[in-house]
Amino acid sequence: MINKFEITKNNERIVLSNDLIKLTIKLSNKKEIHAIKELLANVHPGDLADLLTFLNSEQRTFLLENLDENVYTSVLAEIDDSILDETIKSLDKKEVAKAISDMETNDAVSLIESLEPVDQQKILNEVSDEDREIFQESLNYPEDSAGRRMQKEYVALPSFWTVGQTIDYLREEIDLPNDFLEIFVVDPMNKPLGNIPVSRVLRSSKNKFLSKIMQDNPILIPAIMDQEEVAYEFEKYSLVSAGVIDELGKLIGRITADDVVWVLQEEAEEDILLLGGVSETEANQNILQSVRKRFIWLFLNLLTAILASIVISLFDASIEKMVALAVLMPIIASMGGNAGTQTLTLTIRSLATRELIDSNRSKILNKEIGISFLNGIIFSIITGLLSYIWFRDLNLSLIVGTAIIVNIFSAGIFGFIIPYALNSMKIDPAIASSVFVTTVTDVVGFFCFLGLASIFLN
Amino acid sequence: MINKFEITKNNERIVLSNDLIKLTIKLSNKKEIHAIKELLANVHPGDLADLLTFLNSEQRTFLLENLDENVYTSVLAEIDDSILDETIKSLDKKEVAKAISDMETNDAVSLIESLEPVDQQKILNEVSDEDREIFQESLNYPEDSAGRRMQKEYVALPSFWTVGQTIDYLREEIDLPNDFLEIFVVDPMNKPLGNIPVSRVLRSSKNKFLSKIMQDNPILIPAIMDQEEVAYEFEKYSLVSAGVIDELGKLIGRITADDVVWVLQEEAEEDILLLGGVSETEANQNILQSVRKRFIWLFLNLLTAILASIVISLFDASIEKMVALAVLMPIIASMGGNAGTQTLTLTIRSLATRELIDSNRSKILNKEIGISFLNGIIFSIITGLLSYIWFRDLNLSLIVGTAIIVNIFSAGIFGFIIPYALNSMKIDPAIASSVFVTTVTDVVGFFCFLGLASIFLN
Numbered sequence: 052m053i054n055k056f057e058i059t060k061n062n063e064r065i066v067l068s069n070d071l072i073k074l075t076i077k078l079s080n081k082k083e084i085h086a087i088k089e090l091l092a093n094v095h096p097g098d099l100a101d102l103l104t105f106l107n108s109e110q111r112t113f114l115l116e117n118l119d120e121n122v123y124t125s126v127l128a129e130i131d132d133s134i135l136d137e138t139i140k141s142l143d144k145k146e147v148a149k150a151i152s153d154m155e156t157n158d159a160v161s162l163i164e165s166l167e168p169v170d171q172q173k174i175l176n177e178v179s180d181e182d183r184e185i186f187q188e189s190l191n192y193p194e195d196s197a198g199r200r201m202q203k204e205y206v207a208l209p210s211f212w213t214v215g216q217t218i219d220y221l222r223e224e225i226d227l228p229n230d231f232l233e234i235f236v237v238d239p240m241n242k243p244l245g246n247i248p249v250s251r252v253l254r255s256s257k258n259k260f261l262s263k264i265m266q267d268n269p270i271l272i273p274a275i276m277d278q279e280e281v282a283y284e285f286e287k288y289s290l291v292s293a294g295v296i297d298e299l300g301k302l303i304g305r306i307t308a309d310d311v312v313w314v315l316q317e318e319a320e321e322d323i324l325l326l327g328g329v330s331e332t333e334a335n336q337n338i339l340q341s342v343r344k345r346f347i348w349l350f351l352n353l354l355t356a357i358l359a360s361i362v363i364s365l366f367d368a369s370i371e372k373m374v375a376l377a378v379l380m381p382i383i384a385s386m387g388g389n390a391g392t393q394t395l396t397l398t399i400r401s402l403a404t405r406e407l408i409d410s411n412r413s414k415i416l417n418k419e420i421g422i423s424f425l426n427g428i429i430f431s432i433i434t435g436l437l438s439y440i441w442f443r444d445l446n447l448s449l450i451v452g453t454a455i456i457v458n459i460f461s462a463g464i465f466g467f468i469i470p471y472a473l474n475s476m477k478i479d480p481a482i483a484s485s486v487f488v489t490t491v492t493d494v495v496g497f498f499c500f501l502g503l504a505s506i507f508l509n
Numbered sequence: 510m511i512n513k514f515e516i517t518k519n520n521e522r523i524v525l526s527n528d529l530i531k532l533t534i535k536l537s538n539k540k541e542i543h544a545i546k547e548l549l550a551n552v553h554p555g556d557l558a559d560l561l562t563f564l565n566s567e568q569r570t571f572l573l574e575n576l577d578e579n580v581y582t583s584v585l586a587e588i589d590d591s592i593l594d595e596t597i598k599s600l601d602k603k604e605v606a607k608a609i610s611d612m613e614t615n616d617a618v619s620l621i622e623s624l625e626p627v628d629q630q631k632i633l634n635e636v637s638d639e640d641r642e643i644f645q646e647s648l649n650y651p652e653d654s655a656g657r658r659m660q661k662e663y664v665a666l667p668s669f670w671t672v673g674q675t676i677d678y679l680r681e682e683i684d685l686p687n688d689f690l691e692i693f694v695v696d697p698m699n700k701p702l703g704n705i706p707v708s709r710v711l712r713s714s715k716n717k718f719l720s721k722i723m724q725d726n727p728i729l730i731p732a733i734m735d736q737e738e739v740a741y742e743f744e745k746y747s748l749v750s751a752g753v754i755d756e757l758g759k760l761i762g763r764i765t766a767d768d769v770v771w772v773l774q775e776e777a778e779e780d781i782l783l784l785g786g787v788s789e790t791e792a793n794q795n796i797l798q799s800v801r802k803r804f805i806w807l808f809l810n811l812l813t814a815i816l817a818s819i820v821i822s823l824f825d826a827s828i829e830k831m832v833a834l835a836v837l838m839p840i841i842a843s844m845g846g847n848a849g850t851q852t853l854t855l856t857i858r859s860l861a862t863r864e865l866i867d868s869n870r871s872k873i874l875n876k877e878i879g880i881s882f883l884n885g886i887i888f889s890i891i892t893g894l895l896s897y898i899w900f901r902d903l904n905l906s907l908i909v910g911t912a913i914i915v916n917i918f919s920a921g922i923f924g925f926i927i928p929y930a931l932n933s934m935k936i937d938p939a940i941a942s943s944v945f946v947t948t949v950t951d952v953v954g955f956f957c958f959l960g961l962a963s964i965f966l967n
Binding site for chain 1: 527528530531551553555556558559562563578582587593640676679683688689690706707708709710711712713726727728741743744745746747748749750765767769771772773774776778780781782784785786787796797799800804805806807808810811813814815817818821822825828829833834835837838839842843848850851853854855857858862863864867868869875879880883884887888890892895911931947951952955966
């Protein structure tokens with residue numbers, strides 16, 4: 052029997068999870084209500100949310116329905132996007148609506164926005180008019196914007212209050228957020244003048260005015276700012292909390308670093324998966340859904356591979372005469388493709404981290420050209436030598452060498468230009484760059500290699 | 510002339526940066542001390558640190574030497590790793606040591622650990638014995654561990670204190686961290702019993718005991734935990750701050766979410782770059798350094814491409830007889846390579862996010878097999894048809910189709926097994942998986958395609 056308490060010991064968590072998962076599945080299948088309640092009573096909602104991803108739909112519903120109300124709310128707030136839709140569909144809408152009303156606004160909005168429109172409507176119909184209006188205000192901001200991620204509960208006070216007044220107010224006022232990291236100092240129009248970390252309020256003497264202990268010029272996040280941009284602001288300024296303002300500069304909410312951590316995980320995941328040709332995590336998609344999503348990418352790749360084939364077919368006479376050309380083709384393609392991927396990856400990353408901007412664009416491009424040129428020469432010599440050792444044909448070696456230089460060089464240039472251009476057109480460069488770049492390097496490489504061969508090897 | 514104040518307006522930051530960078534470069538080159546001080550007076554240290562990455566070494570030193578002491582300290586704490594070494598070398602070691610002593614311990618340790626050993630020693634020689642000991646304690650923990658990332662300044666109080674006592678203590682005690690997000694409640698052995706968000710202290714009545722308002726069973730981070738693991742803990746439990754404990758369970762520091770944000774950016778960057786065959790950001794490496802680093806990867810790829818060439822050369826007689834085989838080769842290679850990359854990317858990501866663990870390994874592998882099998886069939890039909898339309902040769906089409914099924918299928922299996930095996934051997938699967946997987950798909954694909962052709966197309 053598992054000591055249920057040990058799940059909260061972080062350093063042993065993963066090892067224990069395997070057993071816990073197995074036992075949870077067993078108890079869920081047997082519908083052992085009492086045993087599962089006991090087993091999960093001391094498991095953290097964050098772990099419960101993780102646990103759900105390892106269960107099937109029926110087990111999940113059984114587990115959720117047997118949680119205490121506040122745990123149920125916390126687990127729903129943390130539930131993984133990939134299983135959200137399916138899970139919500141199986142739950143009582145009134146209970147979900149109740150849980151959502153109890154969440155912090157940002158958690159509620161994150162949950163609602165991830166649902167299918169029909170479920171969104173069902174849930175919104177069940178919440179109070181007041182809550183619906185609050186959620187709708189956030190949902191009116193663009194997807195992935197700060198407005199969607201903000202908590203609307205915050206503490207804002209006038210600058211002429213003293214620390215003593217502030218403490219009294221905080222102690223007596225009931226309608227305040229559960230926890231908050233900073234107090235905003237605002238003018239009568241609710242525009243932020245400064246902010247005060249809560250610990251500073253605690254440490255200041257009672258007769259000090261808030262205006263005297265606040266930080267001026269606080270970093271503020273416009274509600275329309277993209278969440279990825281928000282994450283960079285948090286990193287750059289080492290923030291744990293920041294106010295969110297509307298287009299008039301009025302304070303309308305706050306974002307805290309725990310939400311930014313979530314955003315960063317999500318965005319990193321998205322970038323890596325896009326670069327690999329997968330649209331999103333498939334953990335809880337069925338096989339047919341996954342096949343369909345991957346099909347599109349593979350089909351795009353097939354079309355571009357056909358381009359390479361067409362180039363080869365232009366020179367089939369040369370290949371017939373000298374089959375060594377066919378033997379060396381993978382080397383040409385592979386060197387260009389990989390050199391292109393290197394430049395591409397760095398360019399996409401530099402764009403994402405704002406290290407590549409207009410003012411250093413040509414400097415970075417020139418450097419890529421230099422690197423490609425040098426690596427092109429190095430590998431042209433290596434492959435030329437290799438091909439000479441293999442085929443004892445000086446002309447062939449010279450052609451291989453030339454093709455490698457041209458290919459690695461063009462890989463460097465297009466590996467930079469393609470993502471840069473996509474980014475300028477407001478297209479996420481992670482999506483399609485790699486297909487374009489490898490197509491260019493295949494076509495350029497084969498054309499150069501086989502073209503030269505058809506001219507000089509007759 | 511730029512309105513220097515506008516740089517702090519987040520929503521216009523990037524556009525302005527271009528001008529600010531240009532002007533900074535101009536003024537630095539002309540050594541205009543007065544003008545540059547005025548220009549940068551109201552720029553946030555986080556922006557100044559970013560600004561440095563766009564300057565050359567001489568401009569950087571000039572700028573840093575003309576900053577106020579506290580701004581100098583903040584900028585050094587935020588400076589990008591890629592320019593750190595070069596920058597520190599050019600600065601006065603006494604001033605750097607003074608700045609480091611003024612930083613929070615985690616910022617100081619992050620800076621020191623990134624320096625070359627000789628510079629590390631120079632700096633450590635200049636700081637006080639007490640500071641050196643503090644830094645050394647953190648540096649004794651493994652690289653990238655929580656022990657390296659923690660701030661050693663924290664507030665820990667006994668559980669029998671009241672809120673009133675606590676507030677009085679915090680107001681009077683001088684030797685406390687600047688800002689803190691939670692108060693730890695500890696036993697006489699300094700083992701954490703609970704934690705209290707600072708806002709909760711503010712909101713509780715004065716006569717309450719800390720034991721009554723603390724959260725029990727706080728999430729604690731062992732100092733030896735890897736920083737990536739720490740980030741997952743923060744995400745899972747939505748933390749903004751957590752205590753760090755030593756092997757005896759005693760509180761020795763705290764980690765806050767702003768540092769986790771930094772860790773996540775760094776780790777995401779590392780993963781993406783590794784997958785793309787680049788070891789690290791090259792922003793401030795010179796061309797030769799970049800060439801050398803990328804060379805290794807390209808050379809590894811060359812070796813694996815030679816394997817593919819050898820397979821082709823085994824069947825050169827068949828290609829000579831039927832050059833269509835050479836024409837279709839890129840399609841075989843490309844489909845296998847891309848299908849393999851898809852599985853690979855998902856597997857690496859699932860391993861990183863702990864979605865793939867022992868208890869669901871075979872479930873995920875079976876799913877990959879299913880997906881690969883279905884996409885294999887689909888693309889076998891498509892490419893078979895295409896090749897028939899192109900070459901009007903039924904046997905060739907059947908061979909192409911068979912090779913595509915085998916190749917996509919093996920891509921799925923090896924795209925899963927290779928990163929999984931590397932991970933089990935404690936090797937970061939992002940490093941080498943893609944080379945291995947594409948080699949396997951190339952070799953399997955060509956062998957199957959050309960082998961079948963040599964048997965059936967005579």
